[in-house]
Amino acid sequence: MMMVVGGIDAGGTATKCLLLDGAGNTLFAHQGQPANYQVGPDEAAKAIKATLAAAMAGAGIDRVELLGVGLAGAGRKPELERMKACLGTLEGVNRYALTDDGEIAVLGAHRGQPGVVLIAGTGSIAYGLRQDGTMIRNGGWGAILGDEGSGYWIGLKAVQAVIRAEEGRGQQTVLSTAVCRGLGIDSLTALPALVYNSSLGRKEIAALVPTVVQTAADGDLVAAAIIDAAVHELALLVEMVQKLMDFPRAKVAVSGGLFANPLFMAAFTERLAEASGSTPVKPSHPPVVGAVIYGARQSGWPLPFLELKQ
Amino acid sequence: MMMVVGGIDAGGTATKCLLLDGAGNTLFAHQGQPANYQVGPDEAAKAIKATLAAAMAGAGIDRVELLGVGLAGAGRKPELERMKACLGTLEGVNRYALTDDGEIAVLGAHRGQPGVVLIAGTGSIAYGLRQDGTMIRNGGWGAILGDEGSGYWIGLKAVQAVIRAEEGRGQQTVLSTAVCRGLGIDSLTALPALVYNSSLGRKEIAALVPTVVQTAADGDLVAAAIIDAAVHELALLVEMVQKLMDFPRAKVAVSGGLFANPLFMAAFTERLAEASGSTPVKPSHPPVVGAVIYGARQSGWPLPFLELKQ
Incomplete structure (x- = not known):
């Protein structure tokens, strides 16, 4: 049998x-x-x-x-x-x-080998499997409490930056046009009704990531600051797990929608090398x-x- | 009659x-x-x-x-x-x-006179009535998109700072003990379930404000940074409205739960004086x-x- x-x-x-x-x-x-x-x-x-x-x-x-x-x-x-x-x-x-x-x-x-995985899609979390078989986790507290550097986090920061620019409390940014187009709205005044009755949810806001990445690549300082902050947060998750690993040669695999974006993957790869000397691999x-x-x-x-x- | x-x-x-x-x-x-x-x-x-x-x-x-x-x-x-x-x-x-x-x-x-009102409780918003009768507003985009400097915003920043400290991604802070006691939990691991099933809502998180204010006054740097950021955000709302006023002598009234806290009121009064030379009054x-x-x-x-x- x-x-x-x-x-x-x-x-x-x-x-x-x-x-x-x-x-x-x-x-x-x-x-x-x-x-x-x-x-x-x-x-x-x-x-x-x-x-x-x-x-x-x-x-x-x-x-x-x-x-x-x-x-x-x-x-x-x-x-x-x-x-x-x-x-x-x-x-x-x-x-x-x-x-x-x-x-x-x-x-x-x-x-099955000891290693680190960083997952960043709509949310964000890092896991480590130690040689002694124990697991380590960092991040992943969800959209309200955490998920720093995730797709939703990036999209929401972009929307907030656009609102602040519109209201004079933040720097002007090309994101204003790009985000409205991305969300399919003519004016920001439509936004609260969409967000608070949940017809514009976490996935739709996370879907702004390619727009933010491209706007950053095109030289917009506000968008660039958001992407910088995101890769910093994600590298920090990895660093915290690495600190508690008992296997120095543990590899770092990255998974989730964010890393499907080549520009974002490049920015993260650079940041991770600076932060911990690691090179991300695919699972x-x-x-x-x-x-x-x-x-x-x-x-x-x-x-x-x-x-x-x- | x-x-x-x-x-x-x-x-x-x-x-x-x-x-x-x-x-x-x-x-x-x-x-x-x-x-x-x-x-x-x-x-x-x-x-x-x-x-x-x-x-x-x-x-x-x-x-x-x-x-x-x-x-x-x-x-x-x-x-x-x-x-x-x-x-x-x-x-x-x-x-x-x-x-x-x-x-x-x-x-x-x-x-009925032209003037500015800053309302900061669970949310935050500033309004101005111009001499020509038109209204100006700044802020008030709600808990997800805005409400910077509000009670919920302060409470949430405190909770997030405690999580980051716990996970090694943020500075250690006295808030860790104070926030858990304030929320009635023994451990942070209880937090996601409480927040995401909404039994710990915006009001309960905003109720952490006195704890954060007191911890800041006691010299905790993390708590102090949160309160500094909050009074900065609130002063910014007022400044933006003042910019568009057509009545230079317009007074600034403050209203809402945050200003019932004397330490917070003192910190805001100082910040507003620096930012715009105004002194807040009660409605x-x-x-x-x-x-x-x-x-x-x-x-x-x-x-x-x-x-x-x-």
Whole structure:
């Protein structure tokens, strides 16, 4: 009988499931409904079970030897405990292990080796996996309390700078035209109604990033100051994690929408080199592979193939 | 038959109605349900009508010659037009006129004379009434887009500074203990759940202001920097309005919870003197009196008594 191992990356956008055979070959990959802890552990458990069942059906199997599950928003022990209670036993799964999305991200990014991952999309957070197996995190306090340097943070700073320029409290900036065009409004007076009734949400504000980056590159001082501040904040997250690492050669992988922008990636690369002498790399594997590694490790399974295959 | 004039200050906390006789004597004052435009113009109209009816019953009258109404959150023309449509005719009122809360605040604060009002509580905004009758406003973009220097802004900066100190990204500060005690939490890890499920709202965060002010006064550099930044932002709002005034001797009145704190008031007074050479004064009359003045002016009624009585 073929041995099957699996991983689940349960996130706010989708729940991804990957099933591999014992040699590391993909049997089936499936993407199901989102399953963030914040939306409720019962809903999350339902989405995880449905995604797993669909993947197993797709692969034509009825048994998984071991499964690793990483869940967004379940970073602390009480949340993991509650989530385990909601998940209960998983039908057809011999052994499974649950952790948060940070751990599977860092395990995937560095193929199980100690390392650092900086994730910067709408939000921002850095994780480190130490050689002794413990995790470190810095940042990621959400849109109100933190997420400094994130896409939402950059977009909001741009909108605020435009308002301040308009009202005479801030420097004039080319962002004024660019931001209004980007948000599809004729005048800033339309802004409060849009923002406070949530029809202009975090994603739409984060979508201003390419505009801000380009305006900065074109020489606008206000936009340049925002991008400088953002890369400073992101490099600081990495530095704080690096301080607590026990593996000096740990690599820094970067992931998330911000780094898809070449100008932003270049600015961050320069800042990180100044701050810590590191060079950012792309993750070796996605978090769902990290989930497989996590499940394997928790079960004492070596999974050597994952350290060999690139 | 006795002539009665009235004013309504319809705000997010309560709707206040004041009825005066033609000589300026108070007949009845009544406080009813809140009536912010943002909660819906129909609800606001209902609260305004109920408050007026209760005040008229209390005064034992069935007719008001003229009524001024100031409504929170109705600062722009389309909102005022929509609100007028919802209000329709007011039973027992011969003439009424509607404006926003800023105009009645400044009319009350300076007894109808040109002047500036800075309001800083949970939010922050400055208004100016020019001699030519036009209004100027600066700030007041709400908790996400603006409200710089407000109570919420100060409280949030304090919470963010505590998180950054905890994570090694910011300077150590005495605020760490003070803020946790102020919010009634043992550990910062409890914070995201409280903030993002809204059980810890803007008011609770703004309630940290006395703690931050006292910590600053006790010599904590992080707290002092937050208070310095706040008084700078508030003075900037005043300066921007003063720039556009056509009445050089216009006084600056300050109102709102922040100025009830003597240490904060002292810091702001010093900053405003440096910034614009002005000395802040307390409002001469509350906004509901400004509403009476507004109603009278719109009806061509001189109301000389309000300019005589202190």
